[in-house]
Amino acid sequence: xxxxxxxxxxxxxxxxxSWEVVREAYEERIxxxxxxxxRPVAIVAVAAAVxxxxxxxxxxxxxxxxxxxxxxxxxxxPALVSLPTPHSRLLxxxxxxxxxxxxxxxxxxxxxxxxxxxxxHGIYIAAVRGHELRALEPNGAVHWSIGRKGTIRAPRWSFDxxxxxxxxxxxxxxxxxxxxxxxxxxxxxxxxxxxxQPASHVLAYVNAAGNIVVRDADRPTRLAVIRTRLAPRQLxxxxxxxxxxxxxxxxxxxxxxRGPQLRRIDTGAxxxxxxxxxxxxxxVAFIEAGPDQSSxxxxxTGAGPTREIFKGVGIFSNVxxxxxxxxxxxxxxxxxxxxxxxxxxxxxIAAVSNIRANFGKExxxxxxxxx
Amino acid sequence: MAGSRGDERAWIRxxxxxxxxxLEALFRHHWPRAYRAAYLVVHDSAAAEDIAQxxxxxAVRGLDRFDRRRPFGPWLHRxxxxxxxxxxxxxxxxRESGDAWLGLVAAPAxxxxxxxxxxxxxxxxxxxxxxxxxxxxxxxxxxxxxxxEALGLPRGTVNSRLRRGLDELADLLDEDLQ
Numbered sequence: 001x002x003x004x005x006x007x008x009x010x011x012x013x014x015x016x017x018s019w020e021v022v023r024e025a026y027e028e029r030i031x032x033x034x035x036x037x038x039r040p041v042a043i044v045a046v047a048a049a050v051x052x053x054x055x056x057x058x059x060x061x062x063x064x065x066x067x068x069x070x071x072x073x074x075x076x077x078p079a080l081v082s083l084p085t086p087h088s089r090l091l092x093x094x095x096x097x098x099x100x101x102x103x104x105x106x107x108x109x110x111x112x113x114x115x116x117x118x119x120x121h122g123i124y125i126a127a128v129r130g131h132e133l134r135a136l137e138p139n140g141a142v143h144w145s146i147g148r149k150g151t152i153r154a155p156r157w158s159f160d161x162x163x164x165x166x167x168x169x170x171x172x173x174x175x176x177x178x179x180x181x182x183x184x185x186x187x188x189x190x191x192x193x194x195x196x197q198p199a200s201h202v203l204a205y206v207n208a209a210g211n212i213v214v215r216d217a218d219r220p221t222r223l224a225v226i227r228t229r230l231a232p233r234q235l236x237x238x239x240x241x242x243x244x245x246x247x248x249x250x251x252x253x254x255x256x257x258r259g260p261q262l263r264r265i266d267t268g269a270x271x272x273x274x275x276x277x278x279x280x281x282x283x284v285a286f287i288e289a290g291p292d293q294s295s296x297x298x299x300x301t302g303a304g305p306t307r308e309i310f311k312g313v314g315i316f317s318n319v320x321x322x323x324x325x326x327x328x329x330x331x332x333x334x335x336x337x338x339x340x341x342x343x344x345x346x347x348x349i350a351a352v353s354n355i356r357a358n359f360g361k362e363x364x365x366x367x368x369x370x371x
Numbered sequence: 372m373a374g375s376r377g378d379e380r381a382w383i384r385x386x387x388x389x390x391x392x393x394l395e396a397l398f399r400h401h402w403p404r405a406y407r408a409a410y411l412v413v414h415d416s417a418a419a420e421d422i423a424q425x426x427x428x429x430a431v432r433g434l435d436r437f438d439r440r441r442p443f444g445p446w447l448h449r450x451x452x453x454x455x456x457x458x459x460x461x462x463x464x465x466r467e468s469g470d471a472w473l474g475l476v477a478a479p480a481x482x483x484x485x486x487x488x489x490x491x492x493x494x495x496x497x498x499x500x501x502x503x504x505x506x507x508x509x510x511x512x513x514x515x516x517x518x519x520e521a522l523g524l525p526r527g528t529v530n531s532r533l534r535r536g537l538d539e540l541a542d543l544l545d546e547d548l549q
Contacts, residue, residue: 007403007407008406008407008410008411008416008419008491009410009416010416010420011402011403011406011407011410014406014416014419014420014423014424015398015399015402015403015406017420018398018402018420018423018424018427019395019398019399019402021424021428022394022398022424022427022428022431023391023394023395025428025431025432026386026391026394026431027391180417181416181417182417182421183417183420183421184420184421184424187428
């Protein structure tokens, strides 16, 4: 038998990609100090707060606020009968799975699926079931699936649908849109945070050190490492790909595509619970969560003041823009309501109550699609 | 890159003391055979990349404990081939379909060369266990004794798998097997 000495398919490019992964692992051999476990402290603090709420005058005031927090907007519709943007669709996560909501209010449960996201034109969904990443149609027809070790989460489609980035355990992986060529992009990534730059196969993610890495998923080289103290929990590009919005616990940083930071919005002690960049890329809506109330704020990506759009008692858990940028959908989770906040031509709020009755336990917004 | 035994010892010593260029030299020297071995067992370039990459990562994790007097290749290849066999066995259990929806992506590149294509196709028809011993014997050029040690098999089993695998290949290929 002749000796095999021909290169195998993709041998060179796979070697280049893998060398980057191996080099990163080699450079990360210095161990990170183990974080302190704050759970016992938190349990004691929660117990103390409950006692205070029950026996003190300020505690009674807090309980009154809690009643407001679960009441929400008055005159809310008891059911979601339609979406304000025609031909659009929502993805809603619940304990039972992922719901696909059509613009006429009809909805379908994709039972057992979670971490779902839309393909660029909303024709397909990438979602996780068990240890598999699947690409499926909104009617549940599965086109392909791939199993991987570790917890799979946060699949994200590139602008053209040719690539999907996702996390499997501690690794950030990329697979082609047709389910082929699955590969590790890096093992030096914080799970769950990645964003494709529009009109490219450039992916931004956060490495273990908390810095933002920008790299071309098709080539084995990093384009930029943007050093920041933000510890971003969310990354999003503006539609033209010229700005990268990184959201930390108390700060929003707006960066040029390869750095530096162009703008910084601090919220002081208030925590940023969620954010969403408008489809035209000019605004960022974000939720400030205080100790007893939440507020929805909007600021410009380039410049301009930060304006409060809506404030309420309790917890706002997510906000998303409609595909046409005319409506903000606010998830007021403690009130079990959704608020459709119309900004054009005049501010108007339409509330839908009984969200839990509509979608079951633990409902939360995943995405609103598509242009 | 000469790749002599002395070079390899120097690269390992350098990598153990923190030299990225030495680690890269070690990686570049061993990558082609590790990747080819994985590919010829699993017949899936993405899986081969994962398997070979994970073997190198295991090497990085164990670098400080690695005995420089021992050759690096056999240790690496043992990991690669065992993982490739495991992957091939579990593939049937892992539901995976890849119909060409959307027509998005170009087809993966075929193996280079007519001989390589024919051989790769024929190997794909063998069981993972037969593929593994043939790849170790004829690509990585280990002796049956070394293969037996790497795979944790009796030497007689290795010999019989080699014989049966080569017989099957002979039926599949239009060329003489030696």
